[in-house]
Amino acid sequence: LNIRKYFDNIFIDEKGNKDNFFINILALLSLEPEEVAVIGDRIDNEIETANKLGMKSIRLLKGKYSKMQPENINQEPEHTIKEIQEILDILKERKTPKIVTIGGGTGTSPILEGLKKHIDDITTVVTVTDTGRSTGKLRKELNILAPGDTRNCLIALANSEEFMCDLFQYRFENGTLEGYSFGNLLIAALTKLTGSFEKAIEEASRILKLKGKVLPSTFDNINICAELDDGNILEEEDKIIDRHNEYVHLRPRIKKVFHKPEAKANKKAIEKIKNADLIVLCPGSLYTSIISNLLVLGIPEAINNSPAKKVYICNIMTQQSQTPYYKASDHVKELMKYLKSKPDFVIINTKQPNEKLIEAYKKENAGLVENDSEEIEKLGIRVIAENVLDETAEKKMLWEKKDLLRHDPDKTAEVLMRLINQS
Numbered sequence: 151l152n153i154r155k156y157f158d159n160i161f162i163d164e165k166g167n168k169d170n171f172f173i174n175i176l177a178l179l180s181l182e183p184e185e186v187a188v189i190g191d192r193i194d195n196e197i198e199t200a201n202k203l204g205m206k207s208i209r210l211l212k213g214k215y216s217k218m219q220p221e222n223i224n225q226e227p228e229h230t231i232k233e234i235q236e237i238l239d240i241l242k243e244r245k246t247p248k249i250v251t252i253g254g255g256t257g258t259s260p261i262l263e264g265l266k267k268h269i270d271d272i273t274t275v276v277t278v279t280d281t282g283r284s285t286g287k288l289r290k291e292l293n294i295l296a297p298g299d300t301r302n303c304l305i306a307l308a309n310s311e312e313f314m315c316d317l318f319q320y321r322f323e324n325g326t327l328e329g330y331s332f333g334n335l336l337i338a339a340l341t342k343l344t345g346s347f348e349k350a351i352e353e354a355s356r357i358l359k360l361k362g363k364v365l366p367s368t369f370d371n372i373n374i375c376a377e378l379d380d381g382n383i384l385e386e387e388d389k390i391i392d393r394h395n396e397y398v399h400l401r402p403r404i405k406k407v408f409h410k411p412e413a414k415a416n417k418k419a420i421e422k423i424k425n426a427d428l429i430v431l432c433p434g435s436l437y438t439s440i441i442s443n444l445l446v447l448g449i450p451e452a453i454n455n456s457p458a459k460k461v462y463i464c465n466i467m468t469q470q471s472q473t474p475y476y477k478a479s480d481h482v483k484e485l486m487k488y489l490k491s492k493p494d495f496v497i498i499n500t501k502q503p504n505e506k507l508i509e510a511y512k513k514e515n516a517g518l519v520e521n522d523s524e525e526i527e528k529l530g531i532r533v534i535a536e537n538v539l540d541e542t543a544e545k546k547m548l549w550e551k552k553d554l555l556r557h558d559p560d561k562t563a564e565v566l567m568r569l570i571n572q573s
Contacts, residue, residue, distance in 0.1 A: 168199040176203075184271065184363075189237060191215045193225040201226070202356060208240060224359075246271050247570045250426040250458070252367075252443050253277070255302030257434025260540065260556050261463065262306035262362070264563030269570075272362035273422040274303045275449075277442040278347075279374040279409075282388040284330040288338050295347045295371060297337040299439070300364055304351070305333070308358035318358070365422065367443040368413040374442045375410050378402040385410065387438045391471045399470040399515040407437045407488075408445060415448035423449070426458040428570050431493060433463045433557055436481055437472050444488040454491045459569055461495040463562065466503070466539065466555050470515040479525035486529070495532050497565055498523065501539040503555050511555070538562045 154160065159179070163171040176183065183204035190196030191210045200207040201224040209227035220226045229240050249265060251258055251274045258274060265272055278295040280286065285298035305315050318333035327335075333354075340350035351364055376384045379402035384390050390407075392398045423429060434440055444450050453460065462485055464478045473481065478498050486492050498521045511517060523533040540558040 168195060169202070172199055172203055172205070182363075187237075187241065189231075189234075193218050193220055193227065197227050198222075198224045201228075202359070204355075204360065206240075208237060210234065247427040248422070248425055249273070249428045249430065249566070249570070250275060250422050251430040251432050252440065252449075252453075253432030254280075254434040254439025254442075255299030256554075257439060257465070257556070258299075258432040259302045259306040260559045261430060261432050261562055261566075262303060264559030264561075265566065266307055266309075266361045267560070268563055268567050270361060272307065273419075273426075274307070274362065274364050275367050275416075275419045275423070275443060276300050276303050276364060277374075277439055278366045278368065279372060279387050279438065279442050281373065281386045282391060282393070284334055286386075286388055287330075288334055289371075292338055292342070293371070294338055294341045295366060295369065297334045297341075298331070300351060300366065301331060301333040301337060301354075303364045304354055304358055304360065307360050307362040307364065309361040310357070310359045314358060363422070365416055365419045367419055367446045367449055368416055370411070370413040372409045372411060372413045374407055374438055374445070376407045376437065377405045379405050387442075390438055391435070393471070395471075396515075399474040403474075404437060404472060407441055409442075413446045415446045415452070420448055420452045423452040423458075424456050426456055428566065429453055429456060429458045429460045430566060431460070431462040431485065431489075433465045435469055435472055436465070436476075436484060441485065441488045444485075450488065450490050453489065459495065460493040461497060461534075461566065461569060462493040463497045463538075463557065464499075464521075465519055466499050466557070467511055468516050468519055473519075474515065475517075477520040477522045477525070479522045479529075481519070482526050482529065482531065492529055492531055495534055495569065496526050497534045497536070497538060497562070498526075499538045499557070500535050501537040501541070503539060507555055534565060536561070536565060538565065 161175055187206040187208055188196050188200035189208045189210055191213050192215050197207045197209055207227045208229045208231060211230055211232050246269055248271045249269060251261055254277050262274055276299045280296035280298050281289060285296045289296050305318050308315050320332040322328055322330050337350050337354055340353050341347050344350050347369060373386045376390045431440055464481050468474055468476050482496055523535055526533050538557050538561045540556050
């Protein structure tokens with residue numbers, strides 16, 4: 151064909167297994183799927199494989215396969231061309247902004263649900279220090295990283311059928327598996343089967359046809375610990391949360407948190423942070439979900455060295471074990487202590503929640519976060535005060551708490567997209 155001079159590398163698939171063929175090429179060239187465009191004329195072959203692996207798919211509508219019709223969603227190409235020269239126009243299209251979110255599972259999930267409607271290049275950096283409930287049991291019994299927060303983020307970014315997401319979230323209600331999430335069990339099984347937590351997440355991402363990427367902040371098996379104002383040390387996340395202690399809000403405040411042992415950052419997470427256009431510090435448990443990521447060696451430096459805009463979405467409610475009586479400025483000041491800098495923006499909710507929900511939180515010794523915007527602005531941070539409350543009738547179930555106040559996915563995404571689009 152006399153085409154060798156036009157390419158740096160030529161790979162030939164002799165076994166006919168496109169999935170493994172493409173995966174091996176990605177590994178050989180150190181490329182991520184989203185960095186690759188696949189051009190082909192067969193929707194049941196290279197186009198389908200490209201979509202399953204998260205690559206850009208371009209169908210060349212020529213030849214004997216031009217009449218083929220897609221039989222499933224993976225056979226639908228992102229672009230269709232009639233002449234090979236049209237590829238240049240597609241590759242010259244404006245690059246989509248890159249967003250990185252940092253947090254845990256519950257608070258991050260609605261942010262991801264909203265963002266994925268607007269943008270494809272989303273990476274969520276998630277903590278792995280949970281030791282509570284079924285996640286904690288799996289950690290200790292199987293010696294794996296905590297899968298719970300990762301599972302929640304995978305489901306939030308999933309592009310698969312609703313049934314598959316429901317399956318990942320399904321929690322057994324009785325028997326020896328009571329309280330265990332199917333998704334957690336699957337991730338645990340995949341970890342053992344593939345030999346690593348990283349590969350397990352990649353496989354789960356393919357199953358859920360992920361629109362984005364979920365990356366643990368570290369692959370080190372660590373615990374988050376807290377020193378209280380009275381000098382007592384709480385080791386492990388479950389002891390910090392102390393969910394069965396109704397008087398936990400009365401104990402001394404958290405003085406500082408730290409990892410035991412110190413954790414090294416996931417290199418892929420560092421790269422994504424460095425190349426981001428917007429970095430979002432998500433709502434959630436301040437110390438065990440958000441700051442836990444900032445304790446990982448290299449993460450704060452990567453955030454601070456990134457040219458991205460940095461935004462913190464402040465919690466709507468206090469948390470009895472971690473932030474009792476905290477105002478919005480208290481959240482921000484604690485975040486800054488571990489970030490070693492300040493965010494450019496802080497988003498706070500202005501909508502008053504339903505009184506019945508507030509009363510339900512009060513029974514658990516939690517309350518509305520006071521929005522002292524002026525104190526945040528004194529720190530040189532711009533406050534974005536808007537209605538970002540989820541007011542839908544159907545609330546997400548979080549264990550025994552049926553009515554969970556959370557950020558509205560669409561309202562919050564609109565605010566973040568405005569920040570992205572501002573010059």
